[in-house]
Amino acid sequence: xxxxxxxxxxxxKFGRLNDKSLLDLLCEASLEAIEDSxxxxxxxxxxxxxxxxxxxxxHMTGVASALVDRIxxxxxxxxxxxxGPASGGSAIKNAFYAIASGACExxxxxxxxxxxxxxxxxxxxxxxxxMTHHNAExxxxxxxxxxxxxxxxxxxxxxxxxxxxxxxxxxxNHRNGLNNPYAHFQKEITLKKAxxxxxxxxxxxxxxxxxxxxxxxxxxxxxxxxxKKYCDSPILITGVGxxxxxxxxxxxxxxxxxxxxxxxxxxxxxxxxxxxxxxDVFEAHDAFTILEAIQSEDIGFFKKGExxxxxxxxxxxxxxxxxxxxxxxxxARGHPLGATGVAQVIELVWQLRGEAGKRQVADADTGITCxxxxxxxxxxxxxxxxx
Amino acid sequence: xxxxxxxxxxxxKFGRLNDKSLLDLLCEASLEAIEDSxxxxxxxxxxxxxxxxxxxxxHMTGVASALVDRIxxxxxxxxxxxxGPASGGSAIKNAFYAIASGACExxxxxxxxxxxxxxxxxxxxxxxxxMTHHNAExxxxxxxxxxxxxxxxxxxxxxxxxxxxxxxxxxxNHRNGLNNPYAHFQKEITLKKAxxxxxxxxxxxxxxxxxxxxxxxxxxxxxxxxxKKYCDSPILITGVGxxxxxxxxxxxxxxxxxxxxxxxxxxxxxxxxxxxxxxDVFEAHDAFTILEAIQSEDIGFFKKGExxxxxxxxxxxxxxxxxxxxxxxxxARGHPLGATGVAQVIELVWQLRGEAGKRQVADADTGITCxxxxxxxxxxxxxxxxx
Numbered sequence: 001x002x003x004x005x006x007x008x009x010x011x012x013k014f015g016r017l018n019d020k021s022l023l024d025l026l027c028e029a030s031l032e033a034i035e036d037s038x039x040x041x042x043x044x045x046x047x048x049x050x051x052x053x054x055x056x057x058x059h060m061t062g063v064a065s066a067l068v069d070r071i072x073x074x075x076x077x078x079x080x081x082x083x084g085p086a087s088g089g090s091a092i093k094n095a096f097y098a099i100a101s102g103a104c105e106x107x108x109x110x111x112x113x114x115x116x117x118x119x120x121x122x123x124x125x126x127x128x129x130x131m132t133h134h135n136a137e138x139x140x141x142x143x144x145x146x147x148x149x150x151x152x153x154x155x156x157x158x159x160x161x162x163x164x165x166x167x168x169x170x171x172x173n174h175r176n177g178l179n180n181p182y183a184h185f186q187k188e189i190t191l192k193k194a195x196x197x198x199x200x201x202x203x204x205x206x207x208x209x210x211x212x213x214x215x216x217x218x219x220x221x222x223x224x225x226x227x228k229k230y231c232d233s234p235i236l237i238t239g240v241g242x243x244x245x246x247x248x249x250x251x252x253x254x255x256x257x258x259x260x261x262x263x264x265x266x267x268x269x270x271x272x273x274x275x276x277x278x279x280d281v282f283e284a285h286d287a288f289t290i291l292e293a294i295q296s297e298d299i300g301f302f303k304k305g306e307x308x309x310x311x312x313x314x315x316x317x318x319x320x321x322x323x324x325x326x327x328x329x330x331x332a333r334g335h336p337l338g339a340t341g342v343a344q345v346i347e348l349v350w351q352l353r354g355e356a357g358k359r360q361v362a363d364a365d366t367g368i369t370c371x372x373x374x375x376x377x378x379x380x381x382x383x384x385x386x387x
Numbered sequence: 388x389x390x391x392x393x394x395x396x397x398x399x400k401f402g403r404l405n406d407k408s409l410l411d412l413l414c415e416a417s418l419e420a421i422e423d424s425x426x427x428x429x430x431x432x433x434x435x436x437x438x439x440x441x442x443x444x445x446h447m448t449g450v451a452s453a454l455v456d457r458i459x460x461x462x463x464x465x466x467x468x469x470x471g472p473a474s475g476g477s478a479i480k481n482a483f484y485a486i487a488s489g490a491c492e493x494x495x496x497x498x499x500x501x502x503x504x505x506x507x508x509x510x511x512x513x514x515x516x517x518m519t520h521h522n523a524e525x526x527x528x529x530x531x532x533x534x535x536x537x538x539x540x541x542x543x544x545x546x547x548x549x550x551x552x553x554x555x556x557x558x559x560n561h562r563n564g565l566n567n568p569y570a571h572f573q574k575e576i577t578l579k580k581a582x583x584x585x586x587x588x589x590x591x592x593x594x595x596x597x598x599x600x601x602x603x604x605x606x607x608x609x610x611x612x613x614x615k616k617y618c619d620s621p622i623l624i625t626g627v628g629x630x631x632x633x634x635x636x637x638x639x640x641x642x643x644x645x646x647x648x649x650x651x652x653x654x655x656x657x658x659x660x661x662x663x664x665x666x667d668v669f670e671a672h673d674a675f676t677i678l679e680a681i682q683s684e685d686i687g688f689f690k691k692g693e694x695x696x697x698x699x700x701x702x703x704x705x706x707x708x709x710x711x712x713x714x715x716x717x718x719a720r721g722h723p724l725g726a727t728g729v730a731q732v733i734e735l736v737w738q739l740r741g742e743a744g745k746r747q748v749a750d751a752d753t754g755i756t757c758x759x760x761x762x763x764x765x766x767x768x769x770x771x772x773x774x
Contacts, residue, residue: 001489023521046629055442055517059525062471062518062634065765069634075650077629078765079477082467084449090466094481100488102388103627130442131449134410138446240490242433242464247449247456263462378452378465 001100003224005234005387008037009346014215014334015184022051022058022114025216026067029339030110034071037220038230045104046077048095050087050111051338054080056127058114067110076108084131085287086373087111088217088341089380093240095221105223111343112216113336124212128337131374136248145209147249147375148288149201154255155290156203159305163203165312167194169289170207170331172317177328179358182343184213184334208289213334217342219349227387235349239274239368239383241267247377256305258298260379261370265299268368268381276300279383280364281351282322283344285372286329292316295370296324299381318361326351326359341371341380348384388487390611392621392774395424396733401602401721402571409438409445409501412603413454416726417497421458424607425617432491433464435482437474437498438725441467443514445501454497463495471518472674473760474498475604475728476767480627482608492610498730499603500723511599515724518761520635532596534636534762535675536588541642542677543590546692550590552699554581556676557594557718559704564715566745569730571600571721595676600721604729606736614774622736626661626755626770628654634764643692645685647766648757652686655755655768663687666770667751668738669709670731672759673716679703682757683711686768705748713738713746728758728767735771 010032012025020028026049034040049064060066064078083090088111098104118124125143132138132147155161171191177183194207227234241264246252252259269275282299286292293307301322302310310316316324327333327347330340348367350356371380397419399412407415413436421427436451447453451465470477475498485491505511512530519525519534542548558578564570581594614621628651633639639646656662669686673679680694688709689697697703703711714720714734717727735754737743758767 052448053442055440056448059517060521061439061443061469061514062520062761062764064470065518065631065761066520066634068631069764073631075630075632075647077480077651078470078631079481079629080469082448082469083451083465093464094466094484097481097484097488097490100490101484103484103487127448130446131452133449133453134447242466243462244452244455244460244465245462247453260462264464374449374452377449377456 002102004096004099004221004237005224005227006219006221006237006349007227007231007234008033008220009349010036010218011182011343011346012216013182014213014336016116017214022054022112023066023070025112025114025214026110027071029216029218030071030108033218033220039106039220042106044073044076044106044108046098047073047108048091049080050091050342051113052082052084052087053113053127057118083378084373085337086341086371086378086380087338089371089382092345092382093242093380096237096240099221099223107221108218109221109342110216110218111338111341113338114214115212116214133248144375145201145204148290149204151255152204152290158256161308164191164195165308166289166293167191167208168312169286169292170194172311173286173325173329173331176326176359177332180328180333183328183332184211185332204288210287210330210335213336215334215336215339217339217346219342219345233353234387235352236385236387237382238385239268239272241265241381243379245377249375256294258294258376260376261295261298264379265381268383272383274366274383278366279368281326281348281361281367282324283327283347283369284324284329285370286325286331287335291372292324299370318359323361326356326361344369344371345382352384352386389489391483391486391608391624392611392614393606393608393736394614394618394621395420395607396736397423397605398569398730398733399603400569401600401723403503404601409441409499410453410457412499412501412601413497414458416603416605417458417495420605420607426493426607429493431460431463431493431495433485433494434460435478435496436467437478437729438500439469439471439474440500440514444505470765471760472724473728473758473765473767474725476758476769479732479769480629480767483624483627486608486610494608495605496729497603497605498726498728500725501601502599503601523635531762532588532591535677536591538642539591539677545643548695551578551582552695553676553680554578554595555699556673556679557581559698560673560712560716560718563713563746564719567715567720570715570719571598572719591675597674597717597722600723602721602723602726604726604733606729606732620740621774622739623772623774624769625772626655626659628652628768630766632764636762643681645681645763647763648682648685651766652768655770659770661753661770665753666755668713668735668748668754669711670714670734670756671711671716672757673712673718674722678759679711686757705746710748713743713748731756731758732769739771739773
């Protein structure tokens with residue numbers, strides 16, 4: 001299998017971006033990644049676009065074809081990859097295979113979502129809920145926040161965890177986001193304020209939930225053998241994993257265990273010949289605070305039931321045992337669905353290049369992501385290292 | 388690059404299938420392909436689902452996650468690949484990369500669409516039109532039949548071709564479909580009847596256009612080194628190509644030339660070390676009759692402007708110089724969008740195995756497809772051979 005490197009990254013501001021279309025955002029991030037990779041005069045073999053809801057929210061079913069033309073990459077192949085909020089991770093995985101197989105040398109991955117223009121009450125939440133089980137869940141009104149509420153309660157009771165420990169994750173991520181110029185929110189919050197915020201799905205409160213964001217993130221990937229031609233500090237993708245779990249939530253033996261993450265992170269660790277002890281920084285998928293706590297356990301950093309406690313004790317701060325979401329995570333960076341998995345990898349690239357500014361994790365050599373699709377039923381992990 | 392084989396196929400009836408959901412269709416074709424490949428007791432690494440409009444027409448954004456659970460393939464990775472009506476070809480290409488890279492051994496590709504339940508006037512046509520250019524075409528009411536009408540007129544005038552030659556393609560494909568038990572239509576039509584059918588987009592008539600169909604098609608692919616463990620007659624995928632052309636139709640220098648097909652078929656021929664002379668059977672993407680004529684030129688079988696004449700003269704019949712669409716093509720087999728690219732490859736598998744019954748092409752060793760996304764702006768070609 002050929003080695004694969006990341007040689008360029010592009011990241012729009014995440015947030016409410018009223019004057020930009022989905023395609024504008026994809027173009028902006030893509031062109032920035034191409035410029036960052038010094039490949040402007042090079043032919044690309046393939047383009048992968050990640051977007052969860054382009055069809056419903058933006059009336060586009062040819063979004064990859066549109067991008068490749070508009071940024072001048074014709075006649076490169078162009079596919080649109082969908083895996084709910086893990087579309088970005090899936091797109092990177094497929095780009096990795098394209099290069100690793102030897103079929104492609106130079107590939108662009110661009111993820112985006114344009115969501116904030118949807119103003120119908122419940123509009124975006126309903127659209128997102130189309131990834132739940134159609135007959136067992138969606139048609140009865142199940143939504144992602146309702147599942148996250150159930151999971152939060154289940155975790156609190158099973159492991160005797162006070163809500164404050166879980167919500168402290170939001171406080172940390174807002175503090176990290178303060179130093180991320182691309183973040184949706186650059187605003188500190190206090191635990192008191194978060195604990196007094198309105199209940200959305202008991203015991204889940206407003207500040208436990210990521211915002212609805214617009215934004216795009218793109219990376220340029222290539223055959224690692226040619227990476228240094230373009231870039232002084234290529235970052236290698238050395239581990240890739242993806243696994244699924246029951247589509248219907250109630251069929252899981254234990255709601256608080258993310259089986260798919262256990263399996264896909266093991267795949268990534270094994271491919272890279274690493275263990276959790278080798279990881280310097282972790283980008284988690286904290287669409288809800290509880291998810292970061294549980295992911296930090298099932299990806300191997302803390303024992304079951306101790307993730308929220310670890311966050312509360314500061315072990316996941318920048319400078320802690322295992323820094324989680326120095327970017328601000330989904331909570332503060334924002335969550336334009338298709339962009340998130342790509343943005344997670346970009347944060348790791350910045351950390352590994354030593355370009356993360358005030359949120360830099362010291363001596364970061366190795367990082368991993370958890371990109372969470374469905375409600376834990378389809379998870380992707382990407383492991384990256386300095387070359 | 389590791390060699391990749393097809394070891395099993397599954398194909399539902401195409402047509403108006405009122406009592407089956409999108410997921411039912413995906414499951415039916417997938418389970419049949421798994422049974423055909425003797426892999427029922429084997430762990431799959433990955434599943435690729437191809438569907439163009441699952442989000443709009445079926446309210447499903449987690450269709451790959453849903454399939455992998457329902458047919459018992461957890462925890463296999465599962466992605467949804469979209470490239471308009473070429474989603475099937477793109478899914479096969481990405482599955483090919485997954486295996487060729489060495490990352491996966493056993494992969495299922497399942498393509499489907501469930502469309503006939505949409506009864507709003509223009510409902511499906513409008514949904515399909517979301518793959519045209521959003522600002523330059525779609526919002527002004529451009530639709531795929533309108534483009535096909537323009538192309539038909541342009542081709543007739545440029546090459547001095549009578550409409551009958553083009554429409555004779557529909558007559559041939561209906562005749563071939565008569566012997567395909569999975570076809571939407573098993574009904575002969577006369578050229579006279581077709582030429583008297585209503586005009587839809589002048590000069591395009593009703594019988595020049597494929598139907599709106601429900602259906603699914605699935606294949607099991609594996610590392611060719613282990614193919615004979617499962618199957619006596621594996622079929623190799625030896626060539627894969629994909630290329631894009633201008634998203635806006637009017638920006639093309641010559642509407643009658645499919646640049647993307649020229650490029651992607653050359654990629655497939657080169658990878659397989661073949662030329663058009665080596666091909667025994669071609670599955671074309673005749674969503675409109677004119678497309679089969681033009682594709683038969685740009686993929687290398689006839690000179691420019693002579694595709695329709697060749698069809699009219701019988702050169703593309705079973706037993707002719709190059710049999711095209713022995714399956715009945717999109718015109719008679721039907722066109723459940725995401726299923727089509729997979730169904731094309733399945734027809735080639737049946738032909739190469741010698742299992743095509745009354746529509747068998749004699750001594751078929753090598754076949755190629757054209758799976759046409761957008762209006763020619765994103766085309767995939769798959770080349771297959773007997774092992």
